Amino acid sequence: MAASLVTRGLINEDLFFENTGELWVVWQKFKHLAPSTRETLKNPHFWTNLETVAERFEKWMNKRAPEALDVLRKIVVGTPPPK
Structure with missing residues (x-):
């Protein structure tokens, strides 16, 4: 739900x-x-708000802290960050 608020411009x-x-x-x-999941549910729009907001967040973060998401991505997917 929060993602749809962002994609519709209802929150800054x-x-x-x-x-x-x-x-x-x-x-x-x-x-x-x-x-x-989209294929199984026959819904090509399933999770699209989440996907859209995640992509926008990446652009937003890369402007502010270009290397931060690379480190966070490694943590999130289970690869330890570089020392």
Whole structure:
């Protein structure tokens, strides 16, 4: 639901992204399931708000802290960050 608020412009993106990164983490965990889930459910729009917000968050973060998401992605997917 929170992702749909962002995609419809009902909450300021900067405000949302400054206070949450959880949707991006969730998408990192689930994005590999999206194609098969969309096919199984016969719903090509399933999780699209989550996907859209995660992509926007990446662009937003990369402007502010270009290397941060690479480190976080390694943590989220189970690879330890570089020392």
